[in-house]
Amino acid sequence: MRMLMVAVAATLLVGCAGSAMEQARTQAPYKTLTSDKPELNVAQCVKFAWEDEAVFGVDAGAYLQPGKKGGSTVYTRSAESFVDIQASATGTALNYYAKQDDFVAKRRLAALATCL
Template identity: 80%
Template sequence: MRILMVALAATVLAGCAGSAMDDARTQAPYKVMTSDKAEKLVAQCVQFAWQDEAVFGVDAGAYLQPGKKGGSTVYTRSAESFVDLSTEPSGTTLNYYAQKDDFVAKRRLAALATCL
């Protein structure tokens, strides 16, 4: 029963985050970056960096899922920040989105930049 409740909660949260991400994708990304590294390695690094409780405190959740159009997406709770990663011939392209231009968004961008 407990497992069912956890699965249901995760599904609901993913649905809420999905609509917020779809809305954000209609706008220009907060920042576009590239990396020479493989997309999966960069995505795992970003997820790990965003889960650092020493930097982000109790809001250190980061989730990795397949991207809407291929690649990967790493996102935080309620999709306050997320990054779409895609493989290009020259490496990996990262489109970073943030709901607010605040200290937390800049801190997540800095953590993301360490993975390039």
Template identity: 75%
Template sequence: MRILMVALAATLLAGCAGSVMDDSRSKSPTKVMNSDKPEKVVAQCVQFAWQDEAVFGVDAGAYLQPGKKGGSTVYTRSAEVFVDLSRDASGTQLNFYSQHDDFVTKRRLAALATCL
């Protein structure tokens, strides 16, 4: 029963996050970056960097899922900050989206930059 409740909660959160992401994707990304590293390597690095409790405290959740149009997406709770990663000719393109321009968002962007 407990597992069922956790699964249901995760499904509901994913649905909410998906609509927030779709709305953000209808606008220009906050920042576009490129890396010469493979997409999977960069995605795992970003997820790990965003899970650093020493930097982000109790809000250190980061989730990795397949991207909407291929590639990968790494996102935080409620999708306040997320990055879409896709392969391109030179390696990986990263489209970074954020709902707010605050200190935490800047820290997430700086942590992401360490993975490029």
């Protein structure tokens, strides 16, 4: 029973995050970046960087899932911040979205930049 409740909660979390991400994608990204590294390496690095409790405290959760149009998406709880990462002709393209332009969004962007 406990496992079922955890599975249902996780499904609801992904559903809520998905709709927030779709809404954010209708706007311009907070920041667009590129990397010479492979898409999967960048995605795993961003997930790891966003999980650093020393930097983000208790809000250090990050999740990696396949991207809507290929590639990968790394996102935080409730999709407060997320990045769409896709392979491109010149390397890897990153579109970073943040719900608010605040200190946390800038800190996540800085952590993301270490993975380029």
